[in-house]
Amino acid sequence: MDNRTLTLPGILLTLFGLLLSGCLSPITLTRAVIAYDDAITESQSKQLLVNIARAQHHQPIHFTGVSNVAATFDFRLTAGATPALTGDASRTILPVIGGSVAENPTISIAPIEGEEFTQRLLTPFQESKLTLLLRQGIDIDLLLRLMAKEVRMSHGDGAVAYRNNPSDKAGYETFRRVVLHLSAIQDHNSLYVEPINVERSWTIPAESVTAEGFKALEQEYHVSYHAKDKTFTLRKQVEGGTLITNYDPNLLSREERARLQHENEQGLPHDVTFDIRPGHYGGDWPLKGDFRLRSFNAILNFLGLSIAEEPEYPVEKDNRTPEVAENPVNTMDLIVSSSAPSELDLVMKSHGSYYAVNTIGPQARWNREAFKLLSQLFQMTVTEVPRAGVPSITIAK
DSSP: OOTTOOOHHHHHHHHHHHHHHTOHHHHHHHHHHHHHHHHHHHHHHHHHHHHHHHHHTTOOOOOEEEEEEEEEEEEEEEEEEEEOSSSOTTTOEEEEEEEEEEEEEEEEEEEOOHHHHIIIIISOOOHHHHHHHHTTTOOHHHHHHHHEEEEEEEETTEEEEEESOTTSHHHHHHHHHHHHHHHHHHHTTOOEEEEEEEEEEEEEEGGGOOHHHHHHHHHHSEEEEETTTTEEEEEEEEEEEEEEESSOGGGSOHHHHHHHHHHHHTSOTTEEEEEEOTTSTTTTSOEEEEEEEOOHHHHHHHHHHTTTTSOOOOOOOOTTSOOOSOOOSSSSOEEEESSOOTTOSSEEEETTEEEEEOOSSTTHHHHHHHHHHHHHHHHHTOSOOOSSSSSOEEEEO
């Protein structure tokens, strides 16, 4: 038999191997997952730009989230054999192979409104969100210029608030210089963002503790017995609020840590406390106070108004501040033009103009990081996008 001649058992064996390998389904599935991921990411990026444009024009912001993507794929492979139209019809058999892939996606989207709108967009960020990002190595200058509404500095006669708003010239310039000072300390790897570890103690009557209860207490607390008054003293190291410093707070005395924690507890959940002391790097300008954080809605308003109505302007560092790596004029440089800029990749048309993040020039990296941080902050507001309920839109293709 000619080696080039295929037999029916050989053809069927080849097709069986093809079916077992499932070479079509993984490739199609991978492409679909990547395509959906790209589409959702692009949608979120464009929504951010559109809402910055809305904020510029003093219009209400609005976001729509994808709550569910369910796609089913129908992979079909048909196979057979047929005699050749020419040649020795009794010996030559040609395979007939056909395949098809059917996709049936269902995408559910739901607008962010009601209580979810309040919690995600109108509620100020909590201290824990900012400290989490700082521990990822994000520039504290960029982070605070986006997230902080104001800095409240402690003075002898009380605290004074300096707003992060270009329309408040004195407040804005003081705010910028304070965050530049912290950024210079961070650039030198001398900035600490640590919780305050304090010892808490409790006194309870000995007669109120059973033998089983005493064993349980020993696992959680350091227990001391006082025979004179027949009491137990329970002590435990607990993690307090976060403090931004130019020194290691764990080297402080127990009393000093307790005092700092007491001061920290007096603030709001969206206040971030800092304490820059002499004798350490950056200590030529001692600082003490709190940053009060914004809501995501306030961040968008700040960026939108900075385009034209309240533009940011250069602010030089304080003379006591060490050298800083970066000090851009704009927190995020946005370009608004009547025609689509071809050299930029983050572009969206809104209100008759094209809005884009300036990703060219010397501050391209800063601007990309600013937009990436904005996207991360939006993700960090997520509680749970509803998978059921009204109103929502389901798109089936």
